[in-house]
Amino acid sequence: MKGFGDYLRKVREQRRAEDATFSVRQLAARVGVEPSYLSKVERGQQPPPSEKTIAALARELDLDPDVLLAMAGKVSGDLQAIIRNRPKLFADLIRQLKDMPDHAVLRLVREVRDGEW
Amino acid sequence: MKGFGDYLRKVREQRRAEDATFSVRQLAARVGVEPSYLSKVERGQQPPPSEKTIAALARELDLDPDVLLAMAGKVSGDLQAIIRNRPKLFADLIRQLKDMPDHAVLRLVREVRDGEW
DNA sequence: AGTAGTGTGTAGTATATGGTACACGCATGA
DNA sequence: TCATGCGTGTACCATATACTACACACTACT
Structure with missing residues (x-):
């Protein structure tokens, strides 16, 4: 390291x-x-x-x-703050995305950004 | 507090x-x-x-x-570790979800969990 | 009266974090 | 040769983190 x-x-x-x-x-x-x-x-x-x-x-x-x-x-502290505001929600989401391939997560990011949902 | x-x-x-x-x-x-x-x-x-x-x-x-x-x-340290593994990916996602209502994030969690995508 | 269990006050501690302050020796250019 | 800037070595430090150790006063039971 x-x-x-x-x-x-x-x-x-x-x-x-x-x-x-x-x-x-x-x-x-x-x-x-x-x-x-x-x-x-x-x-x-x-x-x-x-x-x-x-x-x-x-x-x-x-x-x-x-x-x-x-x-x-x-x-970063601001990310932590976002998670702390809704811990269950974000903890679940993040743990579920842990083993997803990059492209899958990236697609999610784009979908959310573009409001396609 | x-x-x-x-x-x-x-x-x-x-x-x-x-x-x-x-x-x-x-x-x-x-x-x-x-x-x-x-x-x-x-x-x-x-x-x-x-x-x-x-x-x-x-x-x-x-x-x-x-x-x-x-x-x-x-x-929690394990969540932080997940983020640190792919910082750009997760930082972008989390910041975009910051102001989304609970039900929207929750829907995302469920979609990922159920593989509907 | 004595024993056990309760919550709490006071004092002290080990380790980590996130640096500062200053001096040294080397290189470069005027 | 002498000022300027360079990277680095040594020593020190303030604050925070995460506790421990022990004693005290109170209550309840026996």
């Missing part, structure tokens, strides 16, 4: 190839943490940061926050 | 009316915590316990664990 830090470093280096402001120091400054902290996170010497910091990283690096949070072993 | 403790106490007292083993002390023992701790939780002097302890309480009191967890401001 060395995913989060390695991925972060990889993406940052990619951005940096085009834009020198994606150094550890400058990115850390924009994100609002100490450079040494970000460095350690990237090398897996520290566990992934808080949701807030991860969201800021996703913004700066133009990544999907939910995906980045997932790599950090977290689920 | 005094929900969790009050609800816990209410339900425990209900059970106790029929079964004297639902005292703070005995329930605490079965659940695996100190009586004084459970007492404080019921009176809101301590924040809700861990997911593990909440699950044990739900078992003993015959409550839905997801609902009890929700009252404690939590979402």
